[in-house]
Each structure stands twice: as C-alpha cells, then as structure tokens.
Amino acid sequence: DGGITQSPKYLFRKEGQNVTLSCEQNLNHDAMYWYRQDPGQGLRLIYYSQIVNDFQKGDIAEGYSVSREKKESFPLTVTSAQKNPTAFYLCASSIRRSFNGGGYTFGSGTRLTVV
Amino acid sequence: SQELEQSPQSLIVQEGKNLTINCTSSKTLYGLYWYKQKYGEGLIFLMMLQKGGEEKSHEKITAKLDEKKQQSSLHITASQPSHAGIYLCGAAFNAGGTSYGKLTFGQGTILTVHP
Numbered sequence: 001d002g003g004i005t006q007s008p009k010y011l012f013r014k015e016g017q018n019v020t021l022s023c024e025q026n027l028n029h030d031a032m033y034w035y036r037q038d039p040g041q042g043l044r045l046i047y048y049s050q051i052v053n054d055f056q057k058g059d060i061a062e063g064y065s066v067s068r069e070k071k072e073s074f075p076l077t078v079t080s081a082q083k084n085p086t087a088f089y090l091c092a093s094s095i096r097r098s099f100n101g102g103g104y105t106f107g108s109g110t111r112l113t114v115v
Numbered sequence: 116s117q118e119l120e121q122s123p124q125s126l127i128v129q130e131g132k133n134l135t136i137n138c139t140s141s142k143t144l145y146g147l148y149w150y151k152q153k154y155g156e157g158l159i160f161l162m163m164l165q166k167g168g169e170e171k172s173h174e175k176i177t178a179k180l181d182e183k184k185q186q187s188s189l190h191i192t193a194s195q196p197s198h199a200g201i202y203l204c205g206a207a208f209n210a211g212g213t214s215y216g217k218l219t220f221g222q223g224t225i226l227t228v229h230p
Contacts, residue, residue, distance in 0.1 A: 004157075033217075040124065042203060043220040058217075090157060103148040103205065104218065106157035 002027045006091050006107035012115045013078065013085060021076045021110045023091035030095060032074035033104065036060060037088040046089075049074055078112065086114050118142065119206050121221035128194050129229050136189045136224045138204035144184045146207040148218065153200045161189075161202075191226075199228045 004025040013019045023032065031050045035043040045058030049068040063082025068074055074093075078085045088111050092104035120139045128134050138147065146165045150158040162171045164180035164187060171178050175198075177190045191198055205218040 006157075035220075040222055042119075042121075042222040043205075045217065045219075048217060088155070092158075103150075103160050103163055104158070105160075106150075108157045109155065111155065 004091060004093055004105055004107035006089075006110050008110060009108070011110055011112045013112060014115060016080045018077055018079050019112065021078070021089055021091075021112070023074045023076065023107060024072055025074075025093045025105070026072060027093055027105060028071070029093035029105070030071070031093060032068070033092045033094075034058075034064075034066065034074070034076045035090045035092065037090060037109075043090065046076065085112055087112060118208075118219050119204060119221040121202075121204060121224050123224060124222065125225040125227070127227045127229065130195060131193055134191050134194055134226070136202050136226075138187045138189070138206075138221050140185045140206055140208075142185070142208055144180070144187075144206050145209050147180055147184075147187045148205040148207075149178050149187070149189050150203045150205060151200050152203060152223070158203065194226075194228045196228045196230055199226055201225050 007022045033048040034046040037043050044060050046064050047055055047058055047066040049055035052068055052071050055066050055068050063079055065077045088109050090109050091107040094104045118141055122137045148163050149161040152158045162178045167182040167184045169180045175192045180187045201223045203223045204221045
C-alpha cells in the first residue's frame with residue numbers, strides 16, 4: 001500500500017545536538033512538506049519542496065534544514081540553532097495540483113523531545 | 116494574527132448530540148480542507164470544498180463553505196465516541212506562484228465525546 005513513513009516515532013535530543021527526522025513516500029507525489037505542531041497553535045510550515053533538488057522556506061524555517069535529493073525522500077534536520085525544538089513534527093506530500101484532489105497525505109509524525 | 120481562526124478551541128459533548136466547528140478566514144479562500152487527527156498521530160483527510168456555497172457530507176459529517184468563501188463549518192450529527200479527536204481546517208489562498216499547493220492551518224478544535 002502507498003503512503004508516507006516517518007521515523008522514528010519518538011526522538012530525544014540533547015542540548016547542542018543536531019538530529020535528522022526521516023520522511024519517505026511511495027505515492028509518486030511531487031510535493032513534500034514539513035510542519036511543526038505545538039499545542040493550541042495548529043500546524044506551522046517549516047519547509048516545502050515542489051520538485052527534486054528544490055525547496056522553499058516556510059513560516060518558521062530558522063534552525064531547520066532539509067534536502068530533496070530523491071523524489072521519495074525529504075529529511076528534516078533540526079539543528080542546535082533551533083532553540084525550542086520540542087514538538088510534534090509532521091511530514092506530508094501532495095500531487096502538485098493538490099487543490100483538485102484529496103489535499104495532503106500525512107505521515108504518522110515524530111515526537112521530538114529535548115532532554 | 117492567525118489567517119485562519121477555528122472556534123471553539125475545544126468542545127465537550129454527550130454522545131448523540133449534534134455539534135458544529137467553525138473555520139473563518141481573513142481572506143478569500145481558494146480551497147478549504149478539513150482533517151481529523153487523533154492525538155499523537157497524523158492527519159486524516161475528511162473533505163475538500165472549493166466552490167462558494169458548496170456542501171459535502173460523509174457519513175454523519177457535513178462541511179459547508181459560505182458564498183463569500185471566507186467561512187466554513189463542520190457539522191457532526193448524533194456524535195459518537197469515535198468522532199473524538201482534533202479537527203483542523205487547512206486553507207489554500209491562491210492557486211499559483213510560490214505558494215502553489217501550500218496550505219495554512221487553523222489552530223485545531225479538540226472534540227471530546229462522552230459516552
């Protein structure tokens with residue numbers, strides 16, 4: 001079955017450490033997105049990519065980095081510059097003309113906690 | 116300020132009761148999506164609305180988009196414990212340019228249904 005796989009489900013980061021969250025999709029979707037979810041704030045866009053080797057900053061990109069070397073993969077690195085990284089991270093994908101279809105397909109999320 | 120406001124932020128109802136969740140935009144919407152999320156999991160697509168005055172239903176859930184395309188409502192009839200979760204609206208404000216395919220989300224509404 002097609003879908004999006006995020007790993008790991010839980011991740012613990014020490015102060016000053018970089019960590020990478022994985023997101024893989026086998027839906028043949030062109031576009032992929034990373035959102036951060038905090039209680040009472042809904043989803044905020046970190047980065048998005050519409051095609052391979054290209055990506056754009058979202059609303060809260062500071063302290064994060066991404067790459068899009070393959071269509072199927074869009075990993076997110078949370079760097080030590082991100083001062084408040086504890087949150088639930090969601091990856092999503094869509095066909096480029098998503099407004100005519102079912103919107104995004106979401107992964108099951110990664111909960112990152114700073115220890 | 117939020118481009119997309121959801122109300123109420125939380126809702127507690129007795130099983131069998133009807134309820135409505137609202138999503139209001141400060142700008143005209145190009146498209147509006149409704150998603151459901153269980154705590155700690157990804158978002159599940161419910162419905163998409165694009166035309167002013169459009170109404171869609173799936174099982175006991177009905178979503179409407181007003182004629183001006185600035186407000187949407189999600190109505191659940193005869194609620195059940197399985198309806199419990201977080202409901203989020205996601206909006207597309209235009210179809211072209213660098214925001215192509217990008218959704219902005221409301222803060223979410225936490226629904227609790229007591230048996």
